[in-house]
Amino acid sequence: MKLSLEIVRTALRTLRQHKLRSALTMLGVTIGVGSVIAMVSMGQGARALVKAQIEGLGSNMLFVFAGSTTTGGARFGTGTAFTLTIEDARAIQRECLSVALVSYGKRETNQVVYGNQNWNTVITGVTPEYRLIRNWTLSSGTFFTDRDTERATTVCVLGQKVAESLFLGENPLGKTVIIKKVPFRVIGVMESRGAIAGGERDQDDQIFIPFTTAEWKIMGSVLPGYVSIIYASATSNEAIPEAEEQIKELLRQRHNITKDQADDFIIMNLRDIAAFREATGKILTYLLGSIASVSLVVGGIGIMNIMLVSVSERTREVGIRMAVGAKRRDILVQFLVESVVLSCIGGLIGLALGVGGSQLLSLIGRWPVLISPLMILVAFSFSVLVGVVFGLYPANQASRLNPIDALRYE
Amino acid sequence: MPKKELIVVKDISKVYRMGEVEVHALRGVSLKVAVGEFLAVMGPSGAGKSTFMNILGCLDGPTSGEYILDGQKVSSLNSNELAEIRNKKVGFVFQSFNLLPRSTALENVELPLLYSGVLYKTRREKAMSVLWSMGLKGREYYTPSRLSGGEQQRVAIARAIINEPSLILADEPTGNLDSMNAAEVMKIFKELNKRGITIILITHESDIAQYARRRIVFRDGKVTEDTEATLSLREGGVV
Ligand SMILES: Nc1ncnc2c1ncn2[C@@H]1O[C@H](COP(=O)(O)OP(=O)(O)O)[C@@H](O)[C@H]1O
Ligand SMILES: [Mg+2]
Numbered sequence: 001m002k003l004s005l006e007i008v009r010t011a012l013r014t015l016r017q018h019k020l021r022s023a024l025t026m027l028g029v030t031i032g033v034g035s036v037i038a039m040v041s042m043g044q045g046a047r048a049l050v051k052a053q054i055e056g057l058g059s060n061m062l063f064v065f066a067g068s069t070t071t072g073g074a075r076f077g078t079g080t081a082f083t084l085t086i087e088d089a090r091a092i093q094r095e096c097l098s099v100a101l102v103s104y105g106k107r108e109t110n111q112v113v114y115g116n117q118n119w120n121t122v123i124t125g126v127t128p129e130y131r132l133i134r135n136w137t138l139s140s141g142t143f144f145t146d147r148d149t150e151r152a153t154t155v156c157v158l159g160q161k162v163a164e165s166l167f168l169g170e171n172p173l174g175k176t177v178i179i180k181k182v183p184f185r186v187i188g189v190m191e192s193r194g195a196i197a198g199g200e201r202d203q204d205d206q207i208f209i210p211f212t213t214a215e216w217k218i219m220g221s222v223l224p225g226y227v228s229i230i231y232a233s234a235t236s237n238e239a240i241p242e243a244e245e246q247i248k249e250l251l252r253q254r255h256n257i258t259k260d261q262a263d264d265f266i267i268m269n270l271r272d273i274a275a276f277r278e279a280t281g282k283i284l285t286y287l288l289g290s291i292a293s294v295s296l297v298v299g300g301i302g303i304m305n306i307m308l309v310s311v312s313e314r315t316r317e318v319g320i321r322m323a324v325g326a327k328r329r330d331i332l333v334q335f336l337v338e339s340v341v342l343s344c345i346g347g348l349i350g351l352a353l354g355v356g357g358s359q360l361l362s363l364i365g366r367w368p369v370l371i372s373p374l375m376i377l378v379a380f381s382f383s384v385l386v387g388v389v390f391g392l393y394p395a396n397q398a399s400r401l402n403p404i405d406a407l408r409y410e
Numbered sequence: 411m412p413k414k415e416l417i418v419v420k421d422i423s424k425v426y427r428m429g430e431v432e433v434h435a436l437r438g439v440s441l442k443v444a445v446g447e448f449l450a451v452m453g454p455s456g457a458g459k460s461t462f463m464n465i466l467g468c469l470d471g472p473t474s475g476e477y478i479l480d481g482q483k484v485s486s487l488n489s490n491e492l493a494e495i496r497n498k499k500v501g502f503v504f505q506s507f508n509l510l511p512r513s514t515a516l517e518n519v520e521l522p523l524l525y526s527g528v529l530y531k532t533r534r535e536k537a538m539s540v541l542w543s544m545g546l547k548g549r550e551y552y553t554p555s556r557l558s559g560g561e562q563q564r565v566a567i568a569r570a571i572i573n574e575p576s577l578i579l580a581d582e583p584t585g586n587l588d589s590m591n592a593a594e595v596m597k598i599f600k601e602l603n604k605r606g607i608t609i610i611l612i613t614h615e616s617d618i619a620q621y622a623r624r625r626i627v628f629r630d631g632k633v634t635e636d637t638e639a640t641l642s643l644r645e646g647g648v649v
Contacts, residue, residue, distance in 0.1 A: 006524070006530065010524075014512075017512045316508075317510055319508075320508050320509075320510060320521075321510075321521065321525075322469075322493065322496070323467075323469060323496060323502055323508070324496065324497065324502075324521045324522040324525065324569065325493050325494065325496045325497020325498070325522050325525040325526065325573075326493065326525050327489070327490050327493040327494075327525070328489055328490070328493075329490075330525060402470075403469045403470070403496075404464050404469040404470040407469065407504075407508065
């Protein structure tokens with residue numbers, strides 16, 4: 001059989017002759033390829049979303065956390081040690097040339113009450129520059145100003161989610177909420193920023209109050225003058241590394257850190273955070289992908305199983321073909337092509353189901369989905385490979401039969 | 411004029427090993443068959459006739475001895491060359507027909523052409539005409555299960571002759587047929603022999619054997635008789 005089309009046609013005919021069996025065999029590969037595509041699309045979709053969200057945060061931003069990589073490890077928004085002060089923040093503003101704006105903050109989780117509604121959320125005490133650094137606009141009202149900081153006024157700006165949860169559609173502006181028995185007047189509501197998928201709690205689930213108010217009236221003044229986080233924006237995107245370097249130098253100097261000592265603070269820029277999240281997303285994608293690949297391998301074993309059954313069932317057929325002149329190679333190719341055709345068709349159906357399924361998932365489940373052509377190509381090639389690898393053994397078995405033994409086989 | 415020899419078999423033996431037991435199916439068989447002969451092979455069941463036939467058809471190899479087919483020493487050939495011989499030089503007809511059950515009559519007949527690389531259109535045409543010459547017009551697209559025994563055997567004969575072999579080996583081809591179908595099949599063999607094809611045919615029945623001009627008898631793995639049909643028989647018009 002020199003004619004490749006002929007071989008494929010023969011294989012197709014044979015598979016048609018055993019419809020149910022062929023369908024069941026393909027099912028394994030179909031499920032394998034389908035789930036690989038669905039899983040990886042979900043993983044990649046999540047990654048793309050995270051990336052978009054992080055870029056939306058304001059890409060010139062730098063965070064300085066208290067703590068060190070050796071003792072604490074950085075957790076977004078919480079200082080594990082008390083090493084940063086308001087004076088540090090002011091010094092950065094004064095002396096670091098590549099830094100445009102500086103803000104600082106303290107956070108605490110607390111109960112907020114409005115009327116008979118209450119809500120557990122994060123109270124963030126910051127200076128007004130925070131909003132500018134984060135490049136965050138308000139959906140209504142205003143953010144507090146330096147005057148509020150100076151006087152430690154009891155005003156607050158609600159995150160979108162807090163506003164929805166406490167006010168249930170009512171207009172919050174001018175209303176009073178109670179935090180730790182202190183009444184606060186709502187002067188603004190932030191625009192929705194959403195959760196960073198796979199990470200932090202919802203950014204919309206917090207309340208902003210002036211830093212001084214937080215320090216004196218809410219969080220107690222155990223350590224007055226200390227902050228848990230300093231926010232800074234670089235003068236430009238390109239200036240981020242310089243800004244980072246300048247801040248590092250300044251803080252080391254101010255904290256009297258000698259050359260052989262480690263920093264007692266951690267500087268992160270959004271690119272670092274993006275990279276970290278990206279890595280997490282990648283791991284997620286690989287994890288999902290490899291789980292799904294297992295099912296593809298299981299599908300391949302299914303093919304091998306059926307092909308082995310098929311070979312022993314068709315031993316007589318092999319004998320007849322050999323008796324009329326089929327060479328070993330002809331028999332090998334015949335069975336191999338059958339298994340590859342099976343896995344290809346199974347793979348194509350799986351591809352359609354995988355793409356369709358993940359679209360459906362993004363529509364119904366609102367999960368972000370990203371389908372890349374490369375992934376489709378890889379998944380499909382893999383299914384062809386499965387056909388070759390798992391078809392080879394049975395095909396080889398068939399081709400090694402002795403003509404007369406095969407003919408006599410009952 | 412010396413007749414050209416198609417088959418030369420020298421002292422062939424075949425031993426089957428089944429665990430501890432050795433079965434001597436052939437114990438030193440020597441035979442010459444000339445081009446164009448019609449040979450009947452007879453003998454009791456288990457005498458080694460089929461074993462001998464399978465060796466002649468290159469489906470199996472002898473344990474020892476030499477087999478020369480059309481001047482070619484078969485024992486020195488590799489599996490591809492043997493496949494080539496089965497494809498081009500030899501046509502096999504079995505008692506149990508050995509047709510592919512899920513393929514049509516036409517596809518079954520085409521099979522040898524498929525393995526000699528003949529293109530689809532030529533293959534179809536040729537298979538069709540051979541099938542028709544076997545009186546099977548209208549049965550082209552039937553699968554074997556829808557054909558009678560006689561029809562199945564004629565499909566098998568069509569398949570055996572489609573590549574125009576010089577030798578046809580038939581192992582009890584009429585064993586599963588009623589006398590009318592058997593007679594028809596034998597008529598076909600006789601016709602083919604007239605065209606110059608060498609035919610070797612195993613049979614139990616002496617009336618079938620009478621179609622052949624030469625008759626050998628196997629007993630216990632050996633050829634015990636080798637007779638040409640007598641003139642009187644031929645004149646009697648049987649042959
Ligand atoms: N594949 C085999 N394995 C073992 N013994 C076999 C095999 N084929 C044939 N035989 C034995 O060889 C002997 C000859 O068999 P066979 O050639 O089929 O006889 P016949 O065709 O004359 O009836 C028998 O005893 C048979 O049992
Ligand atoms: Mg026999």
